[in-house]
Amino acid sequence: xxxxxxxxxxxxxxxxxxxxxxxxxxxxxxxxxxxxxxxxxxxxxxxxxxxxxxxxxxxxxxxxxxxxxxxxxxxxxxxxxxxxxxxxxxxxxxxxxxxxxxxxxxxxxxxxxxxxxxxxxxxxxxxxxxxxxxxxxxxxxxxxxxxxxxxxxxxxxxxxxxxxxxxxxxxxxxxxxxxxxxxxxxxxxxxxxxxxxxxxxxxxxxxxxxxxxxxxxxxxxxxxxxxxxxxxxxxxxxxxxxxxxxxxxxxxxxxxxxxxxxxxxxxxxxxxxxxxxx
Amino acid sequence: xxxxxxxxxxxxxxxxxxxxxxxxxxxxxxxxxxxxxxxxxxxxxxxxxxxxxxxxxxxxxxxxxxxxxxxxxxxxxxxxxxxxxxxxxxxxxxxxxxxxxxxxxxxxxxxxxxxxxxxxxxxxxxxxxxxxxxxxxxxxxxxxxxxxxxxxxxxxxxxxxxxxxxxxxxxxxxxxxxxxxxxxxxxxxxxxxxxxxxxxxxxxxxxxxxxxxxxxxxxxxxxxxxxxxxxxxxxxxxxxxxxxxxxxxxxxxxxxxxxxxxxxxxxxxxxxxxxxxxxxxxxxxxxxxxxxxxxxxxxxxxxxxxxxxxxxxxxx
Numbered sequence: 001x002x003x004x005x006x007x008x009x010x011x012x013x014x015x016x017x018x019x020x021x022x023x024x025x026x027x028x029x030x031x032x033x034x035x036x037x038x039x040x041x042x043x044x045x046x047x048x049x050x051x052x053x054x055x056x057x058x059x060x061x062x063x064x065x066x067x068x069x070x071x072x073x074x075x076x077x078x079x080x081x082x083x084x085x086x087x088x089x090x091x092x093x094x095x096x097x098x099x100x101x102x103x104x105x106x107x108x109x110x111x112x113x114x115x116x117x118x119x120x121x122x123x124x125x126x127x128x129x130x131x132x133x134x135x136x137x138x139x140x141x142x143x144x145x146x147x148x149x150x151x152x153x154x155x156x157x158x159x160x161x162x163x164x165x166x167x168x169x170x171x172x173x174x175x176x177x178x179x180x181x182x183x184x185x186x187x188x189x190x191x192x193x194x195x196x197x198x199x200x201x202x203x204x205x206x207x208x209x210x211x212x213x214x215x216x217x218x219x220x221x222x223x224x225x226x227x228x229x230x231x232x233x234x235x236x237x238x239x240x241x242x243x244x245x246x247x248x249x250x251x252x253x254x255x256x257x258x259x260x261x262x263x264x265x266x267x268x269x270x271x272x273x274x275x276x277x278x
Numbered sequence: 279x280x281x282x283x284x285x286x287x288x289x290x291x292x293x294x295x296x297x298x299x300x301x302x303x304x305x306x307x308x309x310x311x312x313x314x315x316x317x318x319x320x321x322x323x324x325x326x327x328x329x330x331x332x333x334x335x336x337x338x339x340x341x342x343x344x345x346x347x348x349x350x351x352x353x354x355x356x357x358x359x360x361x362x363x364x365x366x367x368x369x370x371x372x373x374x375x376x377x378x379x380x381x382x383x384x385x386x387x388x389x390x391x392x393x394x395x396x397x398x399x400x401x402x403x404x405x406x407x408x409x410x411x412x413x414x415x416x417x418x419x420x421x422x423x424x425x426x427x428x429x430x431x432x433x434x435x436x437x438x439x440x441x442x443x444x445x446x447x448x449x450x451x452x453x454x455x456x457x458x459x460x461x462x463x464x465x466x467x468x469x470x471x472x473x474x475x476x477x478x479x480x481x482x483x484x485x486x487x488x489x490x491x492x493x494x495x496x497x498x499x500x501x502x503x504x505x506x507x508x509x510x511x512x513x514x515x516x517x518x519x520x521x522x523x524x525x526x527x528x529x530x531x532x533x534x535x536x537x538x539x540x541x542x543x544x545x546x547x548x549x550x551x552x553x554x555x556x557x558x559x560x561x562x563x564x565x566x567x568x569x570x571x572x573x574x575x576x577x578x579x580x581x582x583x584x585x586x587x588x589x590x591x592x593x594x
Contacts, residue, residue: 048585055588221584248587 009039009185011046011209012192014053015202021045026210028186031096039185042210044218047177050206051224054148054175057203062145062173064201069173070120076198077113080106086190087159094158094184109163115258116167123172123263131271138274143267145173146251147226150219152212154232158184162191164255165229166205168262177206177225179216181232185209213237220244227251227266290444293484297443300483303475303511312506315550316543325542329577330368331557332541333360336573337398337530337565339374340594341405341498350379351386356592358392361574363590364581370570371559372428374398377421384425398428398464402453405468405497407432411449418456429457430530432466432497438481439472446481450488464492464530464563469508470500478508482515486527494530498565503533506543513551520552529556532565538576541569567594 009028010017019025022043028036061069080087084106091102128142149169154161158181169176180188192207208215216237220228221244228245230238231254242252253265320328338357340349354373361367373383373395383397399421403409409417418429431453437445450465457463465485469478485493493512496503509531516527529552531544541564548556556562571591578586 044585051585218585222587223578223585223590224587244584247582247584 007037009037009189009209011040011042011050012189012195012205012207013046013050013203014057014206015196017189017192017196018046020210021049024210028094028184030093036093037186039189039209042179042208042215044215046208046210047215047218047222050177050208051148051150051222053203053206054177055224057201058145058147058173058175061170061175061201061204064173066121066124069171070117072199073113073117073120073167073171076194076200077110077117079194079198080110080113080191083190083194084110087187090186090190091158091184094186105157105160109159112160112163112167112258116171116263119171119260119263123260126260127264127267133273136275136277138276139271140274141269141271143172143264144270146266146268147174148224149174149176149227149229149266150178150222150225151176151229152179152216152219152232153181153188155181155183155212155234157181159187159191161232162188162207164258165231168258169229169266170200170204171263172267174227174266175204175206177208177219179212179219179232180207180209182210182212216241217244220250221247223248225250227253229253229255229266231255290442293443293447294441297480297483300479303479305475308475308510308514309507312510312547315510315546316506318543318546320542320546326577326580328542328545329538329573329580332538332545332564333570333573333577334368334371335559335562335564336370336570337372337374337532337563338370338570339498339532339565339567341374341376341400345376345379347379347382350375350382352592353594354383354386354392354395355390356570357395358387358390360570361577361591364577367574367577369395371563372396372398374400374428374430374565376400376404377417377424377426380421380424380426396427396462397425398430399424399426400430400432400466400497402431402449404430404432404466405499407434407468408436411452414449415452415456418453422456422460426461428462428464429453430464430466430494432468433481433485435468435471438477438484443480443484447484447488450485450490454489462491463489464494464528465490466494466497466532467512468497468500469495469504469512470502470533475507475511478511479515482512483519486515486519486525490527492528492530492563494532494563494565496533496565498533501534504531504535504544504565506547509544510547510551513547513556516556517552526555526561528561528563530563530565535564535566536568537572538569541566541573 020040024041025038026041088102131139133139151165220241401417402414467481575586
C-alpha cells in the first residue's frame with residue numbers, strides 16, 4: 001500500500017507558486033459537498049504582488065515579436081494536450097459533470113489557445129489601418145498592448161471561462177492577473193503549471209484563487225491596472241466595480257464569446273505620421 | 279569597562295588592545311534577533327507615522343557617473359517637496375551628491391525654499407578610498423568650500439583589514455579636524471567589505487572614537503550593504519558607546535533599502551536597540567534613491583485607500 005501524494009493548490013504569481021501571504025486557505029468541494037482540496041485564499045496583498053509582477057513582465061512581453069508570442073500561446077495548447085487527463089479529472093470532480101462533458105470542455109479550452117495563437121501576428125494587420133491624409137505623409141494606425149489587465153474569470157465553467165479571459169489579454173502583449181473561478185479553481189492552478197512550463201515569461205499571467213467579492217474591489221481600484229474584464233463579475237457588483245475603476249480611467253468590459261473585439265478591447269491605437277516625398 | 283578615551287592615543291597597538299576588549303558579535307544571535315524584529319507588524323497610524331519619519335530621514339542620493347546638473351536640480355526639487363500633489367509630505371533629511379555637484383545642489387535648494395535641507399558630499403576618494411591622504415584632504419576641502427554641511431567619508435578598508443587601525447583612526451581624525459563645526463562627519467565603513475560582524479563592530483568603535491558624528495553602513499556600490507543584522511550590530515555599538523561616554527552617535531543605513539517595508543524594519547531596529555531618541559533625522563538617516571518613491575506610493579495608498587501606481591510619482 002502507498003500513501004496518497006496530495007497536491008497543494010497554491011497561487012501563481014510572477015512565475016512562482018506561493019501560498020497566500022495571509023496564510024489563509026478555503027475548502028474546495030464537489031457540487032455534492034465532498035471535500036476535494038484546500039485552495040489558497042488570496043488576500044489584497046497577494047493581488048498587489050500580482051500587479052507588481054505583471055507590471056514588471058509587461059515591457060518584455062509586449063516587446064516580444066508577435067510571431068514569438070504566437071509560438072508561446074501554441075505551446076500552451078501543446079502542453080495542455082499532454083495533461084488532458086488531469087484537467088478532465090479535475091473538471092469532473094469540481095463541476096460534477098461526466099467525463100464526456102469534461103473532455104469537451106478541455107478540447108474547447110485547448111482549441112481556444114490555438115485560435116488566439118493564430119491571432120498574435122494577425123490582429124495588427126486586420127485591425128490596423130492606413131489612413132488617407134491631405135498632406136505629404138504616410139499615415140497608419142496600429143493597435144498596441146495597453147498594460148496590466150485584470151480579469152474575473154467566468155464563474156460558470158472552470159476551464160473554458162478561464163482561458164477565455166486570459167488568452168485574448170495576453171495575445172496582444174498585455175500582462176494579466178486573473179481571479180479564478182471561486183468554487184472550482186483546481187483547473188486554474190493546473191493551468192498555471194502549464195503556463196509555467198510553456199516559455200511564457202514569468203509574471204505575464206498571474207492567477208489568484210479566493211473570494212471574488214473580497215478581491216474584485218481591490219482590483220478595480222488599483223491605480224496600476226489599466227483595464228478590467230468583468231465578464232465573470234456578479235451582475236449586482238458591476239456598477240460598484242466600474243465606479244472604483246473610474247479613478248484612473250480603466251477600461252471596463254464584459255464579453256460573451258470569442259471575437260477579435262475581445263483582443264482589441266485592451267489595446268491602444270498608435271498613429272504614426274511618416275513624411276514622404278521629401 | 280575601561281574608559282574608551284584612555285585608548286584613543288591613536289597607535290596601532292593601543293587601539294588593537296582596546297578593540298580586543300570588545301566582546302565578539304554572536305553571528306547567529308544577531309541574525310536571529312534582526313529577523314525577529316523584522317517580523318513586527320506596523321499598521322495604520324503607526325505606519326503613517328513611520329512613513330513620514332522615514333521620508334524625513336532619507337538622504338536623497340544620486341551618485342552616478344552620469345549625474346548631470348539638471349538631474350541634481352530635479353533631485354533637489356524632489357527633496358524639498360517629495361510629492362508635488364500633497365503639501366503635507368515632509369522634506370527629506372538631506373541631498374547627497376558627488377563633490378563637484380554640491381554647489382549646484384546648494385544653490386538650487388537655497389533659491390527654492392530648501393535652505394533648511396543640508397547637502398551631503400561624498401569625499402576621501404569615494405567609493406574605494408584608494409588615494410593618498412593629501413588627495414583625501416583636498417577632496418574634503420573642496421566639498422566644504424562648495425557648501426556641503428555633511429561629509430560622507432569612506433574609510434580605507436585595505437588598511438583596516440590589514441590591521442593598520444592607527445592609520446584608519448588618524449585618517450578619520452584628520453578629516454574630522456577639517457570639518458570641525460562646519461560639517462557633520464559621517465564615516466562609511468563599507469560593511470560589505472569588512473566580511474565579519476566582529477569587524478563591523480570594531481570599525482564602528484574605531485570611527486566613533488576618532489570623532490565620527492555618524493557611522494554609515496555602505497557606499498551603495500557594494501553588496502551586501504545595509505542588511506538588518508549589520509545595522510543592528512552598528513546600533514549596538516552606538517548604544518554601548520553611549521553608555522561608556524554619554525555621547526550620542528548617529529547611524530546611517532545606506533544601500534539596498536528599496537521598499538517601505540525595509541525602511542520600517544530599520545526603524546524598528548533603531549527603536550528596539552538605541553531607543554526612540556534615535557528616531558529622528560539628527561541621529562538616524564537612510565541613504566536611498568528608489569526608496570523615496572515607494573514611501574510616497576505607500577503614503578498615497580494610505581491617503582486614498584487604494585493601491586497606487588508608479589505612474590504618479592517622478593521617475594528618478
